[in-house]
Amino acid sequence: MKLQSFSNVKALPPLHMIFMAMGGCILLFIVGPLVSMILHTGAGEMMEAVADPEVTGSIWLTIWTSMTGAFFFSIFGIPFAYILARKEFPFKRLVLAIIDLPIVVPHTAAGIAMLGVLSRNSLLGSTADNFGIELIGSPIAIMAAMSFVSIPFLINSARDGFEGVSERLEKAALNLGASQFRVFFTISLPLAWRSVLSGIILMWARGLSEFGAVVIVAYHPMITPILIYERFSSFGLKYARPVTVVFLLVCLIVFMLLRLMAGGKKNAKT
Amino acid sequence: MLRLDGISVTFDKFQLKNVSLEVKEGEYVVILGMSGVGKSVLLEVIAGLTSNDSGAVYLDGKDITHEKIQHRSIALVYQDQALFPHLSARRNVEYGLRSRRVSKAQIKQKVDKVFDEIDIHHLADRSPGTLSGGEAQRIALGRALVIKPRLLLLDEPLSALDVQSRGKMQSLLRRINHSGQTMLHVTHDYEEAISLADRIVIMEDGSISQMGTPNEIFQKPTSRFVANFVGIRNFIKGELLPPGPDTGKMSVFKSNGLSFLVLTTFSPGKGHFTIRSDDITLSQSPVQTSAQNRYEGIIVDMAPSKLGVEIMVDIGFKLVAIITEKTVNTMKLAIGRPIWVNFKATAGVFLPE
DSSP: OHHHHHHHHHTOOHHHHHHHHHHHHHHHHHHHHHHHHHHTSOHHHHHHHHHOHHHHHHHHHHHHHHHHHHHHHHHHHHHHHHHHHHOOOTTHHHHHHHHHHHHHSOHHHHHHHHHHHHSTTSHHHHHHHHTTOOOTTSHHHHHHHHHHHHHHHHHHHHHHHHHTSOHHHHHHHHHTTOOHHHHIIIIIHHHHHHHHHHHHHHHHHHHHTOOHHHHHHOSSSOOHHHHHHHHHHHHOHHHHHHHHHHHHHHHHHHHHHHHHHHHHSOOOOO | OEEEEEEEEEOSSOEEEEEEEEEOTTOEEEEEOOTTSSHHHHHHHHHTSSOOSEEEEEETTEEOTTSOGGGSOEEEEOTTOOOOTTSOHHHHHHHHHHTTTOOHHHHHHHHHHHHHHHTOGGGTTOOGGGOOHHHHHHHHHHHHHTTOOSEEEEESTTTTSOHHHHHHHHHHHHHHHHTTOEEEEEESOHHHHHHHOSEEEEEETTEEEEEEOHHHHHHSOSSHHHHHHHOOOEEEEEEEEOOOTTSTTOEEEEETTEEEEEOOSSOSEEEEEEEOGGGOEEESSOOOOSOOEEEEEEEEEEEEOSSSEEEEEESSSEEEEEEOHHHHHHTTOOTTOEEEEEEOTTTOEEEEO
16 A cells, blocks of 8 residues: 555656645645644743633634524525526526525625614514614524525525435435425435535635625624634734634634534445 | 326326326336336336326225325335435434334334345444445345335336346345335346246236236236337246256246256246247257257248347247248248257246246
8 A cells, every 4th residue: 555655656757746836835835824823822821811711701702603504504505506407497497596695795794784684673673673683783683694605505506405315215215105394304314415514614614714795794792703803903913913812712712623524424325 | 006097297208198007006016127118117107206197006906196206105215215314324214113103112113124024234334435336225225125015116126236146136125025115116137037926917008018927027018118128039938957967057947848958047936937039949850060959840920020030949848949941942841841940048037026
């Protein structure tokens, strides 16, 4: 095995060596700034940031709002993705284009649009107001803004997953006497699970990092991307960096854990 | 038990036209036709997986044309098995029972019984991806049988198997049928049809062109298509005996007082002996050739066909040989003349019953 991989390197054609070097540049481009930022941050500063309740509070808020948003929209998004994978219907292309819309809409524009729906002047906003709930500046607004910009990732990934599940397997299950409901939960969903989970993680990660849309509907309570921005604009780079590094590390750890969980599940599509 | 009444389905590429047929309780019916004539679609219509444009499906006298798939009690075994890849072999077999309200103890008992019947205990914990074609086919069969379907549909169940597992699977299917299971099987392989069927249904261009016992189909094909498709006109019922003292590796097939030499891997027993018309040669006298089978008979019929002239010779029963028109003239063949029939032991095919 070892010998083989060694001889593979030896046999590498020059063109592939050039391509690999180009790939290395890209990797450096991604990893370089992150590593340099971490290296420029002293351990003392980081401990300070970890001890700062404003920082920990905002990280916690960011994580739970983005996760709740992803879970909540999964309940609606996964069945919808299944329908999109299985059914042909009029204007399906239009529907697919609408789903992709949040990816192309500028995020501040998305925030302004959300503001229109959530503000006290709107139907939704005024209804909530009647119950004594103020939407603007609430975690609900944060979730809404995060979900708006990240839902396409969930639906597209889940749809790909369901498309990969052979319809014959579903038919075979129906033929054995299972109900549609049972077929979905015991055949379609488990077989598409990797893509579905990956969609949920993508949606969550995308929501987590959202700034533009959230800053318009909820400056306070402050999610971490906004806290970072605020510290940067008020106090400068030196003060923004520790928060950024802590947030980055927390995200990476959670992300890796989730990836491990998803990867641990055997890929059912054999 | 199952009755199809004028089933029609139109697809982009082909259509099923007015298909009507009946399957009796405990019967083994084989639908024989070339691939792409709509045999699989017909099975899907019966199972309710595809809807038909017109016509009706009756099961036990009840119209089930619009019955939900899961309430039909008709199990379909797919050609590619369609095992659930994320479930173990045992879980696959349990699937149908778990979909009904069956207690755990009962599930275990029923699944164990099916595992015994088709001998798949050793495969229970395997993942479908690791099974061979024959093993996967048996799991698929077990998965269908465990729900005790009124009717078992088989879509080309042998075509994905190698020769060895094919023989085993055939005898397994026969055994299942003998235990009372009504079966409807589609295939493009006439040997499979002869071996298994109580009744054969020939499908041609989306409709049924002939129905009958294997004997009726092969001895009296009603259309040129059937004759060409089955490729053989000579189809004799009898018994295979083990090789005799002076026959070498060749077995002896006996029927109606005559015996033929035949090279076969099947073990002795009842069955059919078949030989293609173009594998038979005619001669005026018993000449010494490499052909081991030589019989004297009388020409009883001559009919021109696409390939030449069909000569029917009575040697105790009737055999059909196809020869060119030129040969007919040079040999001065005519009805009523005596003639010798010759064929090689390797040209004949024995098909067990």
